[in-house]
Amino acid sequence: MPRDLAFSCRCGSLAGVLHDASPRSGCHLICYCADCRAFARHMGVADRLTPGGGSQLFQALPAKIGITKGAELVACLRLSPKGLHRWYAACCNTPLANTVGTPKVPLAGLWVPLFADPAALGPVVTLGFTKMALKEPGAPKKDRGLVRMLGGLLMRSAASYADGTARISPFFTADGTPVVAPKVIDPAAKAAAYAA
Numbered sequence: 036m037p038r039d040l041a042f043s044c045r046c047g048s049l050a051g052v053l054h055d056a057s058p059r060s061g062c063h064l065i066c067y068c069a070d071c072r073a074f075a076r077h078m079g080v081a082d083r084l085t086p087g088g089g090s091q092l093f094q095a096l097p098a099k100i101g102i103t104k105g106a107e108l109v110a111c112l113r114l115s116p117k118g119l120h121r122w123y124a125a126c127c128n129t130p131l132a133n134t135v136g137t138p139k140v141p142l143a144g145l146w147v148p149l150f151a152d153p154a155a156l157g158p159v160v161t162l163g164f165t166k167m168a169l170k171e172p173g174a175p176k177k178d179r180g181l182v183r184m185l186g187g188l189l190m191r192s193a194a195s196y197a198d199g200t201a202r203i204s205p206f207f208t209a210d211g212t213p214v215v216a217p218k219v220i221d222p223a224a225k226a227a228a229y230a231a
């Protein structure tokens with residue numbers, strides 16, 4: 036059964052809801068890419084990475100994400116001038132979601148540790164960029180579920196364009212501008228975040 040799933044940053048100043056959450060409403064994945072890992076380190080949440088240095092994300096439609104408290108705390112960081120928009124709560128540096136730089140692509144990868152109880156998202160079905168996983172116990176050896184991820188993405192995108200909700204997002208205004216100007220990480224902080 037889809038349900039509304041509450042989330043909040045670590046300090047509780049920012050809170051929100053993922054509407055109609057269910058295993059079919061998005062893709063529950065772990066991304067082992069060095070960029071997601073560097074972002075987690077920079078935010079001070081490396082302790083929430085999975086074995087192998089993975090970031091647990093739920094790719095959802097942005098229109099399903101509502102920020103109910105502390106919307107003015109939303110901030111955005113990019114790890115390079117062309118990198119993903121990585122949204123976070125500025126009060127306590129909790130990651131919120133990553134998106135591309137335009138609401139034309141209806142996709143937000145929510146940081147799953149935001150949810151006190153993520154059970155409604157179902158189990159992790161996709162492992163990505165496992166070649167970049169840290170060599171440590173529990174690290175996966177092979178990607179899986181990427182075709183399923185892509186298929187779900189296309190189907191949800193098409194459905195959201197069909198029902199007119201594709202460009203609704205808590206991270207972009209109606210004209211497609213980011214709600215806050217993204218900053219690019221400074222070089223010293225970047226080097227520290229990528230250092231293993």
Ligand SMILES: [Zn+2]
Binds near residue numbers: 044049125127
């Ligand atoms: Zn906070």
Ligand SMILES: [Zn+2]
Binds near residue numbers: 069070090164
């Ligand atoms: Zn990644």
